[in-house]
Amino acid sequence: MKGLTPRRVLDTVVGSLLPPLVAVVAAMVATSVLIAAFGGSPGSFLEVIFSVPNDRVLLSIINQSAMLSISGIAAAIGFRMGLFNIGVEGQYIVGSCAGAFFAGSGLVPGPLNILATLVVAAAAGAAYASIAGLLRVFRGVSEVISAIMLNYIALTMAGYLVTKYGQASGYTFTTERLPLDAQPLGFKIFPDAPGDVWALSSLAIILGIGYWFLISRTRFGFELRVTGESETAARASGVNTKKMTLLVMALSGAVAGLVWMPAYFGSVHTFGTPENFQAGLGFIGLAVALLGRNRTLGIFFAAALFAFLSGQSNNLQSAGIAKDVIDITQGITVLAVVVAYEVVGRRRAKTEAERVARQLDAEREGAAA
Amino acid sequence: MSTQQSVSAEVVRARTFRYTWWLAALAVIVVISTVRLYTGTDRITAPGTLRAAIIGACPILLAGLGGLWAERAGIVNIGLEGQMLLGTWGAAFFAYHYGPLAGVLGAALMGLIGGLLHAIATVSFGVDHIISGVAINIVGLGAVGFLAKTTFDDLDGGGPRNLSGYSTPPEFTVPLIADGARSLADKHWFVISDVAGAVAGVTTRLSVLTVLAFVLVAVTAWVLWRTSFGLRLRSCGENPQAAETLGINVYRYKYVAVLISGAFAGLGGAYLAMVASSSFTVGQTGGRGYIGLATMIFGNWRPSGVLTGALMFGYTDGVSLLSNSGAIVHALLLLVAILLAVFAVLKVRGGERVTGFVIAGISVGAFVWYFLSETVDASFTGMTPYVVTLFVLAVFSQRLRMPAADGKPYRRGGAG
Numbered sequence: 001m002k003g004l005t006p007r008r009v010l011d012t013v014v015g016s017l018l019p020p021l022v023a024v025v026a027a028m029v030a031t032s033v034l035i036a037a038f039g040g041s042p043g044s045f046l047e048v049i050f051s052v053p054n055d056r057v058l059l060s061i062i063n064q065s066a067m068l069s070i071s072g073i074a075a076a077i078g079f080r081m082g083l084f085n086i087g088v089e090g091q092y093i094v095g096s097c098a099g100a101f102f103a104g105s106g107l108v109p110g111p112l113n114i115l116a117t118l119v120v121a122a123a124a125g126a127a128y129a130s131i132a133g134l135l136r137v138f139r140g141v142s143e144v145i146s147a148i149m150l151n152y153i154a155l156t157m158a159g160y161l162v163t164k165y166g167q168a169s170g171y172t173f174t175t176e177r178l179p180l181d182a183q184p185l186g187f188k189i190f191p192d193a194p195g196d197v198w199a200l201s202s203l204a205i206i207l208g209i210g211y212w213f214l215i216s217r218t219r220f221g222f223e224l225r226v227t228g229e230s231e232t233a234a235r236a237s238g239v240n241t242k243k244m245t246l247l248v249m250a251l252s253g254a255v256a257g258l259v260w261m262p263a264y265f266g267s268v269h270t271f272g273t274p275e276n277f278q279a280g281l282g283f284i285g286l287a288v289a290l291l292g293r294n295r296t297l298g299i300f301f302a303a304a305l306f307a308f309l310s311g312q313s314n315n316l317q318s319a320g321i322a323k324d325v326i327d328i329t330q331g332i333t334v335l336a337v338v339v340a341y342e343v344v345g346r347r348r349a350k351t352e353a354e355r356v357a358r359q360l361d362a363e364r365e366g367a368a369a
Numbered sequence: 370m371s372t373q374q375s376v377s378a379e380v381v382r383a384r385t386f387r388y389t390w391w392l393a394a395l396a397v398i399v400v401i402s403t404v405r406l407y408t409g410t411d412r413i414t415a416p417g418t419l420r421a422a423i424i425g426a427c428p429i430l431l432a433g434l435g436g437l438w439a440e441r442a443g444i445v446n447i448g449l450e451g452q453m454l455l456g457t458w459g460a461a462f463f464a465y466h467y468g469p470l471a472g473v474l475g476a477a478l479m480g481l482i483g484g485l486l487h488a489i490a491t492v493s494f495g496v497d498h499i500i501s502g503v504a505i506n507i508v509g510l511g512a513v514g515f516l517a518k519t520t521f522d523d524l525d526g527g528g529p530r531n532l533s534g535y536s537t538p539p540e541f542t543v544p545l546i547a548d549g550a551r552s553l554a555d556k557h558w559f560v561i562s563d564v565a566g567a568v569a570g571v572t573t574r575l576s577v578l579t580v581l582a583f584v585l586v587a588v589t590a591w592v593l594w595r596t597s598f599g600l601r602l603r604s605c606g607e608n609p610q611a612a613e614t615l616g617i618n619v620y621r622y623k624y625v626a627v628l629i630s631g632a633f634a635g636l637g638g639a640y641l642a643m644v645a646s647s648s649f650t651v652g653q654t655g656g657r658g659y660i661g662l663a664t665m666i667f668g669n670w671r672p673s674g675v676l677t678g679a680l681m682f683g684y685t686d687g688v689s690l691l692s693n694s695g696a697i698v699h700a701l702l703l704l705v706a707i708l709l710a711v712f713a714v715l716k717v718r719g720g721e722r723v724t725g726f727v728i729a730g731i732s733v734g735a736f737v738w739y740f741l742s743e744t745v746d747a748s749f750t751g752m753t754p755y756v757v758t759l760f761v762l763a764v765f766s767q768r769l770r771m772p773a774a775d776g777k778p779y780r781r782g783g784a785g
């Protein structure tokens with residue numbers, strides 16, 4: 001309609017960049033206030049968080065943000081269609097468990113094992129997510145509620161399977177170790193840090209580009225977004241929304257199944273809850289998708305921010321502050337960002353309405369004259 | 370004339386309905402007793418088991434009631450888990466410094482603060498209820514970890530992630546009844562001993578907080594369904610626009626409901642930190658907030674349903690903590706198989722053949738599992754509430770009736 005007037009650019013900046021910024025600041029302030037209220041020093045908290053990260057932290061930021069991005073993409077696929085896949089948590093547990101059992105068995109020789117395992121993990125995640133999808137489409141069950149139940153079932157089942165079919169190492173049980181020839185080499189970017197940037201962290205970039213392409217450049221993506229905007233409109237224009245729900249749920253689950261794979265192939269090489277697994281990535285992924293507004297770049301930034309906060313929080317212990325405090329910062333960031341978007345949205349709707357009213361008035365006066 | 374007829378028909382239907390329920394409850398007890406005698410697992414209705422079941426049930430019950438309050442006013446509260454977590458810390462902190470009563474009140478207060486956060490986000494700012502709930506759970510876990518390290522680390526009996534050595538609410542044993550019921554239960558008679566086991570389980574070393582939890586069920590039912598305050602609150606969950614046109618301050622009612630919801634969840638946390646255990650650890654809730662939510666759905670958004678669900682899920686929760694629970698769970702498997710078979714027959718006779726056959730299939734599976742195994746892994750007990758809820762949702766989703774405007778955004782002035 002209109003070109004890029006300065007006003008519009010300003011609107012875009014205010015509308016999409018300011019809310020996350022405000023949210024992060026608000027979360028920092030709230031956390032500092034809480035720390036001060038309990039006799040801690042907010043100064044040292046901010047000092048630790050905003051210090052220049054060392055190599056070890058930088059490495060963890062890259063690897064963690066890769067996994068968080070994948071998790072965020074999984075959540076975003078659902079969000080774009082108005083599906084709240086709170087089950088990412090359960091789906092990536094199932095994917096990780098199935099993937100680790102498969103990879104450890106060494107059924108497929110050599111490096112091909114990696115590819116085959118990724119397929120298995122994605123398929124397991126997709127299958128698990130489909131339970132919620134099927135229940136929603138055929139029985140009208142809210143996907144949020146069923147997915148919450150499935151999250152817990154996944155955690156218990158994974159624990160049971162590993163205890164029953166895994167092997168004991170000390171007091172814990174794990175799946176069989178990944179064969180050496182299927183362990184990809186990482187990228188040694190930070191010489192001072194123990195470990196590498198995991199090879200499969202690149203999966204985040206591949207999936208991110210794939211997600212962007214799927215959503216904005218394909219017919220499927222278009223139908224997905226239309227369904228998200230208005231299910232009735234989508235149905236009226238011939239979209240099979242039931243089929244879409246099933247497909248999108250499965251797709252979201254497939255991506256979710258891959259979340260932990262970088263860590264598995266990169267450093268852990270085995271699976272067992274809770275020691276040899278990183279739980280909670282699914283819930284944070286939801287937060288990442290929300291903060292990143294379901295856009296690829298946004299998700300990358302949000303994932304990097306959350307990984308940065310978590311990475312820096314490891315140094316909080318030395319400042320005498322529990323590192324759990326960073327969960328508060330992350331939670332409040334999510335809460336604040338959705339509130340900020342809501343406020344901006346309301347204001348924009350109001351100014352828009354006022355402008356239309358003003359234009360109409362002007363036209364009417366013009367007609368009367 | 371016709372109105373009168375339909376009213377009396379309604380009354381008759383209501384009476385038959387109630388009658389059927391009592392009959393069904395009796396039938397279930399008979400089946401349980403039969404299973405007990407057949408499998409020789411007397412422990413499934415022993416007083417000790419049922420006491421553990423009650424203790425398992427109360428936190429879930431309180432969380433479920435909390436969920437009920439919020440959802441009756443139209444606010445979905447996934448944040449129950451986080452509010453419960455805050456409650457566990459509140460109970461430990463205030464009980465350690467100011468005694469058990471302060472502990473209970475402190476837990477409710479902490480839960481209430483969690484509820485306030487949820488209310489501000491969802492009611493005032495119209496944020497998606499699920500998003501806010503997820504965020505509150507993240508904040509709750511972080512806050513409890515932070516608070517524990519900050520306030521418990523230097524205490525006697527405390528550590529960075531735990532605290533013990535605070536006093537808990539008093540327990541009492543009902544004289545005569547407890548002993549009488551226990552000796553009856555030990556006779557292992559058909560049905561009578563099972564009921565006696567339940568009575569003994571309830572009356573032995575009963576915590577004041579347990580009594581409070583059950584009283585709150587009645588209070589919730591009375592306030593929400595028998596007072597004008599409750600009617601108004603529920604109208605905000607059914608049709609807030611209509612409520613607004615009648616002059617109800619919908620925001621205020623939603624706020625009150627979510628605050629109460631948080632306080633109830635906080636009390637559930639207090640129960641965990643003071644009755645179910647006498648010490649505090651970070652992350653003590655272990656997903657019971659979510660089970661509370663499941664209980665509320667299972668109970669069709671009604672207090673009696675929440676109570677039934679909480680007792681059932683509490684039983685599985687309590688049993689999984691007992692030593693050698695494998696045999697009990699194994700016996701329960703047979704019970705589930707039988708109940709499912711009966712249910713399948715009812716469904717097929719009721720005309721829902723496909724559903725009936727699916728349930729019959731599950732029942733056969735359970736029978737096969739029972740006869741092919743000696744014990745059942747305890748991790749399956751922990752899973753029960755979630756599986757049952759999924760099952761109920763899948764089978765009854767058409768008959769469940771949640772508040773009409775539950776989870777929907779509402780803005781003041783929307784009625785025009």
